[in-house]
Amino acid sequence: EDQVTQSPEALRLQEGESSSLNCSYTVSGLRGLFWYRQDPGKGPEFLFTLYSAGEEKEKERLKATLTKKESFLHITAPKPEDSATYLCACSNDYKLSFGAGTTVTVRA
């Protein structure tokens, strides 16, 4: 059975304190790994797609990387506006399997 596990469940950071979120997966026939950001009361917002091991994508203070077993979302020098829940999802066939998310809180 496909599984996507995110850790930690919650992360509290001081503004400027860099950190990483982990997404480990066991998915047969992985077609892509997605990262989303979700703010309270809103739908997930697309951030990145990674297709193969070794691939990296960057957007502002966020950088996503992919290996054969896991993906990392690195947050460099976070700001309070980076506070959100970050979701990881893997696709195969016609299904996206989501992890439960990591809730990041950045204090000023």
Add this chain to the structure above:
Amino acid sequence: NAGVTQTPKFQVLKTGQSMTLQCAQDMNHEYMSWYRQDPGMGLRLIHYSVGAGITDQGEVPNGYNVSRSTTEDFPLRLLSAAPSQTSVYFCASSLRFGGNGYTFGSGTRLTVV
């Protein structure tokens, strides 16, 4: 562009009632899907469609029906609501499956009492 529009935003149902959650997109996307989000469990796929007239079941389809008569609309029907269907429901679409990310609606928060 409005993107993905879901209605209603909030709904309270009594056990046994039926209702339809609406989802519409104006981006000419082929792929549309419905997810439910429950605390600690992540988003789970209910049903999906790869084009008008084509639908299939996802991970948790029991108690829900869908149809796709047009490219734009993908309604989700609850046949006989149960407390276990209390959740937040999201509709998502993409140009094609596996494309560069899905666009999600803002969600419908459903409570079944």
